[in-house]
Amino acid sequence: MNQRKDTYRAALQRGPEVAAPRHTKVTQLHTRYLRVTIELDPALPRDLTRWVGPHVSALLRASAAVLRPQRSTT
Known part of the structure; x- marks a missing residue:
C-alpha cells in the first residue's frame, strides 16, 4: 500500500x-x-x-x- x-x-x-501539439480544425456554431465548438483532429x-479498413x-x-x-459441376 505504501509503495502505491x-x-x-x-x-x-x-x-x-x-506531447507534440496537434493542429486542430475548430468550427463554431452560434x-x-x-453555442457549440467542435474541434476536429486532422489525423x-x-x-x-486504420480502425474501419x-x-x-x-x-x-x-x-x-x-x-x-x-x-x-455437371
Missing part, C-alpha cells in the same frame, strides 16, 4: 507529459439558444481508416464470395 502511495505521489510531482481520417475489406470479400455465381 509513493508511486502516486511521484506521478503527481512529475506533472503531465508534454445560435440563439445554443482523424487516417485513424478512422480491415472490417470493410472483410465484408467486401464475404459479399463478393456470396455474390459470385456458383459453377455447376
Whole structure:
C-alpha cells in the first residue's frame, strides 16, 4: 500500500507529459439558444481508416464470395 502511495505521489510531482501539439480544425456554431465548438483532429481520417479498413475489406470479400455465381459441376 505504501509503495502505491509513493508511486502516486511521484506521478503527481512529475506533472503531465508534454506531447507534440496537434493542429486542430475548430468550427463554431452560434445560435440563439445554443453555442457549440467542435474541434476536429486532422489525423482523424487516417485513424478512422486504420480502425474501419480491415472490417470493410472483410465484408467486401464475404459479399463478393456470396455474390459470385456458383459453377455447376455437371
